Amino acid sequence: MARGKLDDRDVRILRVLEKDARNSFAEIARDIGVSIDTVTKRYRKMLGMGVLKRTSILLDPRALGVETIASLELEIDYSRVDELVERIRGLPRIVFCTPSLGRKDIFAIVFLESVEELSRINFQLKGLEGVREVKSSIWIEDHMLCPENFDLSKVVA
The missing domain is CATH 1.10.10.10 (Winged helix-like DNA-binding domain superfamily/Winged helix DNA-binding domain)
Structure with a gap:
């Protein structure tokens, strides 16, 4: 090996x-x-x-009262990326946040009690200094980010 x-x-x-x-x-x-x-x-x-x-x-978010899982993509003033990632990580309901490369600068996952709560979080994020745009996508299925949901054949010999 x-x-x-x-x-x-x-x-x-x-x-x-x-x-x-x-x-x-x-x-x-x-x-x-x-x-x-x-x-x-x-x-x-x-x-x-x-x-x-x-x-x-492995937790089941639905069993904990999570009704909606969404991903967030933020376009920001990149000179503030570290500050914004830390601020976003500190927000309620944000369970994952990381800088990213590509069309957007920050990627986050949020667990919500309702779709309406997503609107409030988007508004809150758009109010942060340095945030230019927030795009959100609601997950239709609740596949979690765990190895059993990954196709390992694409990353192993």
Whole structure:
């Protein structure tokens, strides 16, 4: 397994872990038909490569009262990008915010109790000094940003 490259066996280990990261190495080995030692070595190697950072939980925003998920794209005075990213991260309901390259300068995700709340947040963002434009898109499906929703074949060998 070359550095930065994953093979089919690695991807199968990752797929088992993404469904339930609490699986033991013995369970993973049984599921994919390899030895426990193979799973252990490959798991440690992927940790060393930085492919795996940590195990985590996956929340269902809808179960927490979130009715609407939206993405926000902001065009800004780029000399203020760091300041604006920090201010936006501090706003209620913003769950993710990062500078971006491309047509817009900042990308954010917001969890909302209603569509009407999106209008209020857009108005609030447009009032921040340095913000030129805010575009929002409501997510139709609630696919979360987690590995099981990604096509890993597009990023692994």
